[in-house]
Amino acid sequence: MDPFTFGVISIGVAGGSLFIVSLFEYYGIKVNQTAINIALEMTKYGGILYLLKEMARVFT
Secondary structure (H helix, E strand, O other): OOHHHHHHHHHHHHHHHHHHHHHHHHOOOOOOHHHHHHHHHHHHHHHHHHHHHHHHHHHO
């Protein structure tokens, strides 16, 4: 998978999950905000590591 496709998919998943969480909160379902923040941060750092791996492959 190229970095552009990975970025589009990760942004879409993050946005979709935040939309679903907002729907849950609208209907009164409690959501653990800390768990959401941890998951989004892990996704962000995973994306950064993937991008660094792809960039290293370009320069080797």
